[in-house]
Amino acid sequence: MRPHDDSVPRPRGRRTWFTAATAGLSALALTGCAGRVEDGLLPRGATEGAERVTNLWVGSWIAALAVGVLVWGLILWCAVAYRRRRDDDGTLPVQLRYNVPLEILYTVVPVLMIAVLFFYTQRDESALLDTSKQPDVVVNAVGKQWSWDFNYVNEQVYETGTHAQLTGEPGVEETLPTLYLPVNKRVEFQLTARDVIHSFWIPAFLQKLDMIPGKVNRFQVVPTQTGTFQGKCAELCGAYHSQMLFNVKVVEQAEYDRHIAELKAKGNEGQLDNGLNREEIMDEDADKLENAGSN
Template sequence: MRLSDTVTRRRSRAGLGLALTAAVLSLGGCGLAGAQGRVQDGYLPQGATEGAERVRSLWIGSWIAALAVGVLVWGLTAWCVVAYKRKKDDPPLPPQLKYNIPLEILYTVVPIMMIGVLFYYTDRDERELTDTKQTPDVTIQVIGKQWSWDFNYLEGNAHESGTQAQLTGKPGVEETLPSLYVPVGKRIEFQLVANDVIHSFWVPAFLQKLDLIPGRVNTLQVVPTREGTFAGKCAELCGAYHSEMLFNLKVVSQAEYDKHINDLKAQGNEGLLPASVLREPIIEQDKDKLTTGSN
């Protein structure tokens, strides 16, 4: 094969590669333009608390660092494939090297530095998000149970008891779910306890979640920044009807929050529910049913 033919073939392959690259970038640009809002949030739900912005920034920063490393590795890999492609007159094996001290130091030190930086920012943000030293404006005890939620409003001395959601597939199911009310702009402390098994308190718009563990009180503080109704659910597999352990979180004005507390008391929900383990009576009742054969 003549040298000119080899050069022509290489140029053709390079041109094809550039064309494919341009096409991919063009399609990517169209996708980014069509989903600009989602890209800006890192494809996370729009945050509804002060801490959500910290989570979003850490998430996007981690992805930028990961993509930068990926582009570097892919670029070096592609360069090696093109630059060191075997030719007909090359020996069967390339020159063998036992070691390369500078290179080995590079790919040992650089990953350690990267992991150290990621650990620093993750630890910094996690400490801020889990800090509960500040005095809350509102304290709510959240009780997880199979398969619903109870809410004790400690300052208001009122409660709401939820029942398992009935997912019929028809509109209006959200209206039957227990609703947790919190005032906007106030520091809310959730005291999380479980009556039976491990559950997890999760409001996706918070970009945070925390487990409820029997015999232990876990505490979470947030400051809601915008009003609205947000979906809440259990994020820990807790039994047969885990998927139906749902609730609404309503972020409202202070006046509407006070009205809700008064409405609960007017409905007879004054006072607080006990957060004791209720599993044993249920188990004994099921045993009696099995023994007698009753339904």
């Protein structure tokens, strides 16, 4: 048996292409579960502003793919047109130090592309963050390590949540704090945080915003679909960031009113203090335990 010659490359091309194709198809299948190709694989938006986000996203990808196809085409053309041939004598082609028209082209064109992208991004961002209209519902969402509180400002009631225990067993979703919103009503979110920076994100709304201690961020949405959606923190905020979850129920006005009445019946009237933080709560609990032990 002849020993293998390490200087001869092994035929790995077919295996590499097969692996790459399998990975690509798997990624496409997994992302396809969340959205359609015509929506850029984004989730179907459930608010009035979601279409604006989808159009910006898809348009950006079309522009990026057009540039990519052009660059890939030029690379392949150069590789084929200037490949080494058998009759080459080994001399290098004429070397040019610069090409002024070409350098101007690949400097001006990217600047123009960035300017166009900036224009549309700024236009849509200004529209999505516009809070000049009068909201029907105002919700103060409070982020805390690692759960959520919701103050319904107009109704003067609140919902408080505790750290989720993700055991993998059925029914865990029912233990998460749940935010109720009326369908086809303008909702203003007033976002605050008690301890560290969090981010308020409802993927189906295609919009999120940071929650910064000492600062109030706002944005408005109009939910257009009833149903139950997932919410989460989108900013790494500590050890249990991944468990900082909540539910969102978009319901008819009558059901929303019933939920508000249920919160009042439970005694959840008033507004939770945004000034509370984890350290104060832990100190209060420690004092209670110490007093209980001394008695």
